Amino acid sequence: MALISLDSVSKTLGETSLFTNVSFSIEAEEHIGFVGPNGAGKSTLLKILAGILEADQGTITRKRGLHISTLDQVPRWERGDRIRDFLFRSTDPLVQLVDRYERVLQDPASSPETISALNHEMEERGGYNVEHRFSSLLSELDIQDLNVPMETLSGGMVKKVALVRCLASDTDLLLLDEPTNHLDIDTIEWLEKKLIQSGKAFVLVTHDRWFLDTVCNVIIDIDRRGVAKYPGDYSEYLERLEERAQISAGRERRREAILRVELEWLKRGPKARGGKDKKRKERIRELVQGRPEAPEAKPDAFRTSQRRLGGKVLELHQVSKSYEGKPVLKNFSYTLSVGERIGIIGPNGSGKSTLLNLIAGTIEPDSGTVVRGETVAIGYFDQTGAAMNANSSILEYVQSAAERISFDDGTELTAEQFLERFGYPRSMQSQKIEKLSGGERRRLQLVRLLIASPNVLLFDEPTNDIDIGTIALLEDFLRHFQGSVIVVSHDRSFLEGMTDSLWIFDGKGNIQSYVGTYSAWREQQELLQEQIEQERGPKSALVPQDKLQREPIKGQKQKLSFKEKRELEQLLPEISALEEEKTALEAAFSHPESPLARDGKALAEAHRRYETVLHLIDEKTLRWEELAARSDT
Incomplete structure (x- = not known):
């Protein structure tokens, strides 16, 4: 059922x-x-x-x-x-x-x-x-x-x-x-x-x-x-959608052919049309009404003219940033080239958005310098859309960037005409931004960003709240974009298709650069995990699979001290003992004849101990992973 x-x-x-x-x-x-x-x-x-x-x-x-x-x-x-x-x-x-x-x-x-x-x-x-x-x-x-x-x-x-x-x-x-x-x-x-x-x-x-x-x-x-x-x-x-589109296109071609013949008949004089006017007019009306609706936005809707970008784009020199004593960026240096497409990944709160804000100039580093080229025009698509005035109309918001939009072929569109290409009819363009849904706001924010013709694009989670059709249009734009792109995203499909290198944040202020696609990097990490598991041997079964270290190894690690070696030797027996205690407690909780069933205070204490044991297992497992990875160097 x-x-x-x-x-x-x-x-x-x-x-x-x-x-x-x-x-x-x-x-x-x-x-x-x-x-x-x-x-x-x-x-x-x-x-x-x-x-x-x-x-x-x-x-x-x-x-x-x-x-x-x-x-x-x-x-x-x-x-x-x-x-x-x-x-x-x-x-x-x-x-x-x-x-x-x-x-x-x-x-x-x-x-x-x-x-x-x-x-x-x-x-x-x-x-x-x-x-x-x-x-x-x-x-x-x-x-x-x-x-x-x-x-x-x-x-x-x-x-x-x-x-x-x-x-x-x-x-x-x-x-x-x-x-x-x-x-x-x-x-x-x-x-x-x-x-x-x-x-x-x-x-x-x-x-x-x-x-x-x-x-x-x-x-x-x-x-x-x-x-x-x-x-x-x-x-x-997608495959079935393509098959359906091909069938629909064939039907539409046949419909258009019939419609052309019928419209020719309609143009003739009354005598030539004979006595079947009403029936044929009804058929023509059905053919016109049977046409498929226009798509929400044209495939080339995001195409605009592009500003020239000089040889010097962006230089980061030993840039650092901390919040409340916690470093989110430590001594990061990089020289960005024309046409580079970099994806940024890492845990929540690791500083990815902070780096974009430093590059955009909305915040300043604690130390180090950010140098932007003279021809650089940055377009920053942030997560919040905080710069949007909710009381502005759709048209006013777009006109604040440009009243006329130029294209590389020399043609121009007014802001009203450009909005129509994105499915905003003129009857809708006077609507206030506050009336739009989250996805419609994000799409409008994207439209305004791109018509300003930036040559360096910064994207912070660009696919959040945007429908798949608009994501496809953005990807099509980026394939023809000749400037540089830096994007923070959790959307693996978007990263895979739109970036050719990665900056990987570890959550401790460090960034590793990787040249290659997201899937290639992920495959490398999986092979590295397999290698670590094989080197650990059978005892690695004690370590939960989802707790295995995912951070890439960055250069030579500091060797273990004598004290740390002793700690590493003791951790596995301690974890084993805790796992046994956890199993025993679970058995006691579920057994109706357990002494705990007759002693409320003992039962409460056992539950508190159970929570402590779970925490200790996680804590000691993570510490063992850290020391075990360093012991191999």
């Missing part, structure tokens, strides 16, 4: 009809990706599936007892919430039980009888399984302190906490809206593994093509008020 079935569902928001008469079902084994242009209704349809929004018409049937877990595009919390409050605020009765149990354990005034009763309920209802999932996911994402206020977290950390809440629940169906936004690549790959291994059905909205290709076995295309369902991953979807 299907988890959810939609029959002839329609939805209108404001004056915009998003989709009409949509029918499809979601099966238990399906991993579905929603794709389509910004504003097509992907997030709205996700909310209808979740029961957050009602359809205007049509029928939605859900399997009895269906449990759904959702991830919002922008997670929301209540004022004053800590991580713990956000995690356990749930409508899931089992999560509510775990929350109640954890609070009782933390309360010194809790009676043994209360703890024992909750312990029994946890065992009976499977609460310990949920608690273990929470603990495991938090540990894997290095979230240790649950008392940190949510409002102090970065966008990436907020997304991680929201993912833990979504994935830990015992659900039948996951609904995920832009799950990869604000995550670094390592966390995205972690999420891919979790979704594939979960065994749960899920529906997700994302513009990350690599992610779609990895985790989805069904693609649902939402466009022009309709929905089409394609079995297979994203690559197979």
Whole structure:
């Protein structure tokens, strides 16, 4: 039986009809990706599936007892919430039980009888399984302190906490809206593994093509008020789309041929047309109405004239930057050449955006110098779009960069004409920016950036919130762009196609340069990991696979001191002992005849020890990896 079935569902928001008469079902084994242009209704349809929004018409049937877990595009919390409050605020009765149990354990005034009763309920209802999932996911994402206020977290950390809440629940169906936004690549790959291994059905909205290709076995295309369902991953979807386009093109050629003949007839005088005017006019009307709608933007929409770039582009000399005593950039030097395309990758908070701001001149380094060439005109596409005036109209915003746009072939367009090429009709150009969706704002920000004819482009997460069609247009522009490009991105498909070298941040202020594509670098890292595992031997089985060192080796490492060698020798036995203690505690928790079941205080103490053991295993494992890597030099 299907988890959810939609029959002839329609939805209108404001004056915009998003989709009409949509029918499809979601099966238990399906991993579905929603794709389509910004504003097509992907997030709205996700909310209808979740029961957050009602359809205007049509029928939605859900399997009895269906449990759904959702991830919002922008997670929301209540004022004053800590991580713990956000995690356990749930409508899931089992999560509510775990929350109640954890609070009782933390309360010194809790009676043994209360703890024992909750312990029994946890065992009976499977609460310990949920608690273990929470603990495991938090540990894997290095979230240790649950008392940190949510409002102090970065966008990436907020997304991680929201993912833990979504994935830990015992659900039948996951609904995920832009799950990869604000995550670094390592966390995205972690999420891919979790979704594939979960065994749960899920529906997700994302513009990350690599992610779609990895985790989805069904693609649902939402466009022009309709929905089409394609079995297979994203690559197979593109192949079927191409076949469909070829068939459609053949039909359109035949339609145009017939239309030409019919229009010739229409031009003739009344006598020549005879007595069948009404019927033939109706046929002509049908042929005209049958023409496919125009695409949202032309394939060459981003093409504008390009400024000449001299031989000197950019020089970074021993540039350093710290925040609150923490170095995010240490003595980095580089000379950028004309035409270079550099991708920047690394953990969240490692300083990637800081480096772009230093290059753009929006902040100054603590030490070192940034030298820009005289002919350099920088175009900076930042994450926030903070420079956009929400009270400006679409046209005013574009005209603030240029009222007329020149092209390399000598032609010109007014700002109004240029906006029309991007699917902004003149009737829409007076609309205020504040009325636009996040994706529409990002696209408009991109339009304004490129019409200023920069010759050095700085992109900070350019594919966030932008639909796949606009990403393809941007990629087409960059293929013909003759200037230099530096891009921070977690979008592996974009990095693979648009960059030819990488700057890899390690999160400690160091940057390694790598010449080659993203996939070549990733393959090198995987081979390096395999080599390290082989050299460690059978004992490496104690080390969790997702904790293996991913940072590239940079030159000669400092050799181990005598004290560190002794520490390395002792770490594996310590980790083994902790793993045994962890197993024993888990067995005691799950055994109904355990002495812990009759002693509330002992049970609370055992749980506190269990959390300590988990933390020590992670801490000692990471230390062992660090020392073991250095011991090979």
